[in-house]
Amino acid sequence: xxxxxSIIIPVYNAGAYLRETIASVRAQSVRxxxxxxxxxxxxxxxxxxxxxxxxxxxxxxxxxxxxxxxASYARNLGIAAAKGRYLCYLDADDLWHPEKLERQLSFMKExxxxxxxxxxxxxxxxxxxxxxxxxxxxxxxxxxxxxxxTIFTSTVMLDLTLLxxxxxKMPHIESEDTASWWRILKSGVRAYGxxxxxxxxxxxxxxxxxxxxxxxxxxxxxxRKAEGLNVPKSxxxxxxxxxxxxxxxx
Numbered sequence: 001x002x003x004x005x006s007i008i009i010p011v012y013n014a015g016a017y018l019r020e021t022i023a024s025v026r027a028q029s030v031r032x033x034x035x036x037x038x039x040x041x042x043x044x045x046x047x048x049x050x051x052x053x054x055x056x057x058x059x060x061x062x063x064x065x066x067x068x069x070x071a072s073y074a075r076n077l078g079i080a081a082a083k084g085r086y087l088c089y090l091d092a093d094d095l096w097h098p099e100k101l102e103r104q105l106s107f108m109k110e111x112x113x114x115x116x117x118x119x120x121x122x123x124x125x126x127x128x129x130x131x132x133x134x135x136x137x138x139x140x141x142x143x144x145x146x147x148x149x150t151i152f153t154s155t156v157m158l159d160l161t162l163l164x165x166x167x168x169k170m171p172h173i174e175s176e177d178t179a180s181w182w183r184i185l186k187s188g189v190r191a192y193g194x195x196x197x198x199x200x201x202x203x204x205x206x207x208x209x210x211x212x213x214x215x216x217x218x219x220x221x222x223x224r225k226a227e228g229l230n231v232p233k234s235x236x237x238x239x240x241x242x243x244x245x246x247x248x249x250x
Contacts, residue, residue, distance in 0.1 A: 008078030014092035041067030114162035136193035142185035147240030
């Protein structure tokens with residue numbers, strides 16, 4: 001394992017945003033990264049864009065998934081292929097600040113962290129920041145994470161020398177990213193939060209997370225089925241989740 005960062009982007013019909021997302025990786029102030037784009041059976045021009053970007057140079061690879069199978073399958077293919085010490089996720093429509101990797105790598109080393117995440121800013125469909133920023137706690141445990149799903153996938157960095165690669169793999173369920181963070185934290189690891197807005201979270205119309213009713217059903221199923229929590233504890237955690245979810249969006 002070296003000091004490089006492996007960045008995994010699952011891609012499914014993301015042609016409208018993909019060039020801009022890849023450009024935000026190319027613009028990073030540190031160069032110790034590899035970019036793994038996993039095409040999950042796109043039917044638009046996503047694959048053509050990826051092939052053009054790989055031809056431009058840089059450590060950028062295309063992996064093909066005979067999908068669509070979903071983001072968890074795509075990310076797990078990327079995890080298996082990752083060569084770097086550190087693992088980052090980036091959604092195909094989100095954007096990074098040019099110093100995102102540099103700031104987070106320094107933060108990881110300072111805290112000797114196995115798992116870190118950062119703050120972020122909401123963006124419109126055109127990738128312009130709205131000024132609405134989400135702040136994050138300095139550290140979060142498993143029990144705290146059940147009530148606070150502030151860990152956003154495109155801000156996460158994991159140290160694969162401190163975490164078992166099997167533990168890092170995402171389960172094939174809805175809200176696989178949240179379930180994955182809970183599994184890592186449940187092993188006794190704590191996640192450290194860098195309270196800086198280093199990612200733009202593009203809130204596109206029609207995305208899974210934009211459907212509030214769907215989000216409510218998904219978090220409840222996670223509590224009851226994925227974590228096996230009883231009804232009283234699920235309801236207790238849900239109340240905290242709901243309050244924080246509203247506060248993040250107002």
